[in-house]
Amino acid sequence: MKEVSGTDSALSTGVSLPVHGQGEAGAERSRRVDAVRNQGKVLDAAERLFARDGVERVTMQAVAKEAGVGVGTLYRGFGNKAGLAMALLGERERQFQELMISGPPPLGPGAEPTDRLTAFVAGYAELVADQLELVLLSQTAAPGARFRSGAHALWRTHCRHLLSLAGAPSPELRADALLAALSGEMIAHWLTEQDRNLAEITDALAGMARALSTK
Amino acid sequence: MKEVSGTDSALSTGVSLPVHGQGEAGAERSRRVDAVRNQGKVLDAAERLFARDGVERVTMQAVAKEAGVGVGTLYRGFGNKAGLAMALLGERERQFQELMISGPPPLGPGAEPTDRLTAFVAGYAELVADQLELVLLSQTAAPGARFRSGAHALWRTHCRHLLSLAGAPSPELRADALLAALSGEMIAHWLTEQDRNLAEITDALAGMARALSTK
DNA sequence: TCATGAAGCGGAACCTATTCCGTTTTCGTG
DNA sequence: CACGAAAACGGAATAGGTTCCGCTTCATGA
Numbered sequence: 001m002k003e004v005s006g007t008d009s010a011l012s013t014g015v016s017l018p019v020h021g022q023g024e025a026g027a028e029r030s031r032r033v034d035a036v037r038n039q040g041k042v043l044d045a046a047e048r049l050f051a052r053d054g055v056e057r058v059t060m061q062a063v064a065k066e067a068g069v070g071v072g073t074l075y076r077g078f079g080n081k082a083g084l085a086m087a088l089l090g091e092r093e094r095q096f097q098e099l100m101i102s103g104p105p106p107l108g109p110g111a112e113p114t115d116r117l118t119a120f121v122a123g124y125a126e127l128v129a130d131q132l133e134l135v136l137l138s139q140t141a142a143p144g145a146r147f148r149s150g151a152h153a154l155w156r157t158h159c160r161h162l163l164s165l166a167g168a169p170s171p172e173l174r175a176d177a178l179l180a181a182l183s184g185e186m187i188a189h190w191l192t193e194q195d196r197n198l199a200e201i202t203d204a205l206a207g208m209a210r211a212l213s214t215k
Numbered sequence: 216m217k218e219v220s221g222t223d224s225a226l227s228t229g230v231s232l233p234v235h236g237q238g239e240a241g242a243e244r245s246r247r248v249d250a251v252r253n254q255g256k257v258l259d260a261a262e263r264l265f266a267r268d269g270v271e272r273v274t275m276q277a278v279a280k281e282a283g284v285g286v287g288t289l290y291r292g293f294g295n296k297a298g299l300a301m302a303l304l305g306e307r308e309r310q311f312q313e314l315m316i317s318g319p320p321p322l323g324p325g326a327e328p329t330d331r332l333t334a335f336v337a338g339y340a341e342l343v344a345d346q347l348e349l350v351l352l353s354q355t356a357a358p359g360a361r362f363r364s365g366a367h368a369l370w371r372t373h374c375r376h377l378l379s380l381a382g383a384p385s386p387e388l389r390a391d392a393l394l395a396a397l398s399g400e401m402i403a404h405w406l407t408e409q410d411r412n413l414a415e416i417t418d419a420l421a422g423m424a425r426a427l428s429t430k
Numbered sequence: 431t432c433a434t435g436a437a438g439c440g441g442a443a444c445c446t447a448t449t450c451c452g453t454t455t456t457c458g459t460g
Numbered sequence: 461c462a463c464g465a466a467a468a469c470g471g472a473a474t475a476g477g478t479t480c481c482g483c484t485t486c487a488t489g490a
Contacts, residue, residue: 032486035438059476070440136358143351143400144408170419173405177423180401181392185358190388193359204385208392211426247456247467274446285470
């Protein structure tokens with residue numbers, strides 16, 4: 001089971017926290033120590049319960065109880081259930097972002113745009129598949145909410161940039177379209193309702209990425 | 216305001232009705248007359264309230280009350296709120312299906328596969344944009360539920376077929392990917408959060424469809 | 431150290447979608 | 461027409477996400 005580093009794994013994935021974004025925008029005044037501690041307790045509790053009972057069957061009440069806090073605290077810290085999922089996803093997303101921004105080619109800098117894009121698509125699909133339940137939950141938020149998360153903005157910018165370098169028309173819209181094909185719902189559908197394996201999926205997606213890179 | 220033909224506009228768009236599918240599969244025994252009448256009353260009431268107050272702010276209770284039936288009747292007839300939306304969408308979807316299957320080219324038969332596909336994509340995007348609120352609601356159902364609707368199956372089959380004729384690799388996955396780019400959430404995002412106009416969107420989507428048609 | 435106001439807390443209350451189940455209506459049969 | 465089973469009904473009850481608000485704790489600075 002993955003470690004989400006108890007105390008400060010918190011989020012850097014934005015989510016649009018009600019109080020202050022913590023990581024999304026520049027740091028303001030320091031948060032109160034009890035608040036930080038509670039966020040950590042909540043993330044631990046959520047991870048534990050999600051792993052044990054499945055994301056869908058864990059209620060916010062249950063998470064609050066397991067963490068030893070009130071539900072109000074959950075909502076102040078994460079906004080809603082989807083936000084909690086995004087925060088849990090944060091750790092792994094950051095790892096992938098790292099590789100994408102400064103890791104070795106073809107995912108990282110140094111390869112041809114099209115190759116970087118196909119590497120991104122394959123890697124991201126794998127990330128989604130690995131964390132399917134959490135991704136599905138995170139994309140459950142109000143329609144369009146996911147587009148506003150800091151994490152998503154990064155994926156989009158990256159794709160747009162690569163498409164742009166490759167000379168593709170409408171790089172912005174194509175970036176969004178590509179990411180739409182990488183939604184949890186889509187991957188879940190291919191994986192579970194059409195019994196495709198991840199390799200098939202990433203191959204096909206890489207092909208699409210290549211096709212969309214073309215002028 | 217659109218007429219949903221009071222009595223029998225019902226659905227032919229499937230939705231996975233709890234009791235019997237009514238139109239999805241071959242007709243079984245005839246439904247009870249009171250049930251048919253109630254479905255009509257519900258559709259009328261829903262359309263009226265949705266138009267007046269906005270889809271999001273209309274509760275199932277309110278629809279039931281306006282229709283003069285109990286909530287149980289709503290759920291027996293449409294499964295859930297998303298199902299109700301799908302049923303309301305049905306009318307216009309059927310019109311588009313008609314054009315797509317037997318209308319004039321390039322949407323209908325007779326044109327090159329790629330041209331038919333771009334026509335489909337543009338037309339479908341327009342349909343979604345026109346009915347944005349209902350589409351968003353209909354896609355709110357349990358993750359993946361939309362892939363199981365009869366309507367969606369038809370769109371997918373059509374795209375897959377055209378992509379296949381055009382010689383594209385992985386026509387099935389590409390069809391799904393194309394439809395993912397046509398989701399209500401995606402179109403809404405482009406339209407409202409990026410102030411694109413429909414023409415821009417359909418142009419870009421048509422370009423993508425063309426790119427994806429390529430071997 | 432103490433006062434003070436902001437930040438955070440807990441958990442009851444709220445709002446809705448959805449389910450359940452006892453009652454009523456239909457419809458085919460005898 | 462009368463019956464009985466099946467199909468529908470209605471609306472109270474349930475469940476779980478989210479909001480609200482009075483109370484506590486922390487951080488600051490005098």
